[in-house]
Amino acid sequence: MTSATACAPTASTSSTAMPLAYRPQSTITESPPPGTRAVTNCSACSLHPICMPPHLSTTELARLDAIVCSTRIVRRGETLYRAGDKFKSIYAVRVGCFKTVITHRDGHEQVTGFHIAGEPLGLDGVCSDEQNCDAIALEDSKVCVIPFDLLEDLCHDVKAMQQHVHRMMSGEIVRESGLMMMLGTMTAQQRVAAFLLNLSKRMKTRGYSSAEFNLRMTREEIGSYLGLKLETVSRMFSKLQQAGVIDTNGKQVHILDSEKLAGV
């Protein structure tokens, strides 16, 4: 980071998170972030195998590149979109990490998901023509913007693309089913363990260490996601540490024994 350039859309806003608690977690050192817009290139993107269908022809890839023509930088604490925003695009996280938050009428908030690099974002907006949650960056992040109407057009012409979109959406459904299972049947300790294992698996998928990583979210955000109070989350971390299953120091997590963790 550094890039002065304006255009940081959603701008500051949801500042709240800004304080930069522990350590600087930013790192986006984009070369051309002239207007938070930059030419993208799915065909050359290293996340390509993760977020797009395989086996596209050169022509098809070119069309894809034409659609996914912009990226957007979202600074820590800023929102990518808010509930109620007109739904136009879905996003692919390219760098960084987001949380999605639903706000009840009564002001009550709940984190519904964390999204790391390579994962889609905004699929829940398709059904209602408007976003129904806020997407907030947990660290300086970058997303690819995918106009959904254009994507639908591409789906029309490229069957593999259509299938991929269907799979992404269905995948969201399954992901949420898993979370529901967790919320509905697991104890606090099991939830925290499952959360760590899930994150670990996803980190691994994109080439990071599955045993050691940094949490980008607070205990409170984890708690909100897991249906627990932050104190409970903290206690479970401590308990797992005492049991020698993990080693934690604040946001730094080291999984020492993933089997035991899974068997909690």
Added chain:
Amino acid sequence: MTSATACAPTASTSSTAMPLAYRPQSTITESPPPGTRAVTNCSACSLHPICMPPHLSTTELARLDAIVCSTRIVRRGETLYRAGDKFKSIYAVRVGCFKTVITHRDGHEQVTGFHIAGEPLGLDGVCSDEQNCDAIALEDSKVCVIPFDLLEDLCHDVKAMQQHVHRMMSGEIVRESGLMMMLGTMTAQQRVAAFLLNLSKRMKTRGYSSAEFNLRMTREEIGSYLGLKLETVSRMFSKLQQAGVIDTNGKQVHILDSEKLAGV
């Protein structure tokens, strides 16, 4: 029912609306249930506005009819599909009611949803090419079978259809988000209240009374769905009744004051 002519859509069955409290819950007296197969007809189906996109041309409707060419009768307690089954089709509940159940490796089960007439079923299978839950009829039911590959073909030619499929899937995502919110933030009483209100709303959508209906599921199934024990569910029913908000007798439910119910 009597109408020999198949296709008497919502027909008697989905008795739901009819008190029939305890009473026999079977009733599908299909004329031609020779092989659990029968000719369907989306264009003539009364659920059409609910489960298919509006404004289709005659030609398009004909194509749809050609795809949704069969129905299947599923008796109470039987499964429509099981986790692990090859994913081929999605379904639309035409008559009756289903629950979907995920089974943990440890044998632990959780109900992930209830599906009544007019609602889609099986969308979560799209992502993995296999079903990842069991769908079990809670009463004698009938579904329309929609081969997904054919549907994708139709989506290719009919934009309205493609959008509809996307909306259905996204709708599933949103539905589950709501459930997660419930599981993550609500008390037992609030969950039961929200459950009843949600069901009430869905009943209303398809023309049944929103104030009075029969539950097709047991307290245990409700509990599994809500992340509660059956005893707790039962207690909450009793509590809401004492508060004069609902009137229940076993599976028969009468919502006396939906505002109070929402404000619990």
Added chain:
DNA sequence: CGGGGCATTGAAGAATGTCAATGCTTGTGG
């Protein structure tokens, strides 16, 4: 070096789960 956000930990209280007994409804078989 003082403040703020975040994390950890303890003690007490509330909500939910567990265990157990009872009754009602339905279905079955004599």
Added chain:
DNA sequence: CCACAAGCATTGACATTCTTCAATGCCCCG
């Protein structure tokens, strides 16, 4: 047609888990 078994619902007493309230410490930042 009645008796009985099985499944479901209700209710009470007690145990456990999680939350609430509160105090303290840590770490970065201005």
